[in-house]
Structure formats: C-alpha cells, structure tokens
Amino acid sequence: MSQSRSADFGGLPVDMAIGAAQRLHTSDGLGFYVRHRGDSDRGLLMLYFEDDACLLTQERDFDTGRLIWRTQPMSKVKVSEYFSRVLNQDPDTWIIELDGVSEKNPFERLG
Template sequence: MPEDRIPTHLWAGGVMRQLAMEGRPAYVLQKGDASGGMLLVKIALLDGNCHLKTQQRDLEGRLGWVSALKDDLLTETRADEYIRRAIDRDPDLWVVEVEDRDGRNPFDDMS
C-alpha cells in the first residue's frame, strides 16, 4: 500500500459516517482487507438500475473511478452477479452500496 493512502477501513468508515449524517442510505456489503483492499461501489438509482464503479490508477499512480463493466448503466441483477464474481476473485475487496437517484459516487471526491 502506498504510504500516502489512507487505510481502506478508515476511508470507507469515514464516508459511511458522512452519508449517515446526510441521511443518504449506504451499506457495506463486503469488508475486505482493512489496510489495502480496493473498493467497488454500487450506486443504486432506485429504479432497478445502477452504476458500478471500481478504482483504477492512472499513469501517475493516482486512484480514480471507472465503470467496472463496459456499460455504465446496469441492472441491479447484473451488477450483483459481477460483485459475487469479483469477491470470489479478490477476497480483500470492499463493496459498498449507496442509494442515490442522481448516481453520485460519494467516494469520487475523496480518492
């Protein structure tokens, strides 16, 4: 884990507390490695569709957010299937679900 990166459990916990204070529903679906687990965010649009965002490093090593699959808009069923496969591949993965009709990723400004 790079020295300048906040441990995942602190980062996820802080965002979850902020969402709770704002009254925005959010759930930790999978706790991965406390220090360095990557994060997958499911953003439920409350209409049966969602966005699924994963972390990816750019050429300078900075973390950013990209769609986990080719399609940006997914059915929740398709996203849940992907999440199950991702956890099987990487048990250190953290998965957070956020309900937001506007599709905002609460981790976007905190990468």
C-alpha cells in the same frame, strides 16, 4: 471521455476512509451498506449506486499511478452476478451499496 475522478483518500487506510465516507453519506440522510468487507489496509472498493444503476470501481491509472473511479452502468441483477465473480477472484475487494446517485460519491469528498 470524461476526466478521471480521484479515488485516493489522502493516505487514509481503506477501513478508515470507509468509516469517514459512511458518516458523510448517512449525515445526508442516505443509506450506506457494506456488503462485503475486504482487506482493511489495501482492499480496492466497488460502489454500487442503485438509484442511477451505476457501478464505480476503484482502479489504478497506469499513466499517473493515482487511484481513480471507473464508472459503468449496470442493473441490480447483473451487479450481483458481477460481485460474485469479483469476490471469487479477489476476496480483498470491498463491496458497498449506496442510496443516492453516483455523482454524490462520498469518497470523493475525502480527497
């Protein structure tokens, strides 16, 4: 199992972290698309990187209490269905699609 990647933004509210990550990502010439706006203070993030068909889901590590990224491969067709189910259960979730690959996650540069 790989080491957990931090998904904490140094105390920034979610909407501010999204704005900062968007600036970082687009300055690298990559697209950043907010598909669903969640809660601006507390909403969790789901990031989909189409280039490597990878979904990153922000979740809390119950052992450490830190926010981490859970990584899973998922096709474009399946991710759309998955997003619909997630939003039915938790409309506070943010859904963001990004160009590039998951190893270039701009949120990890905010830590």
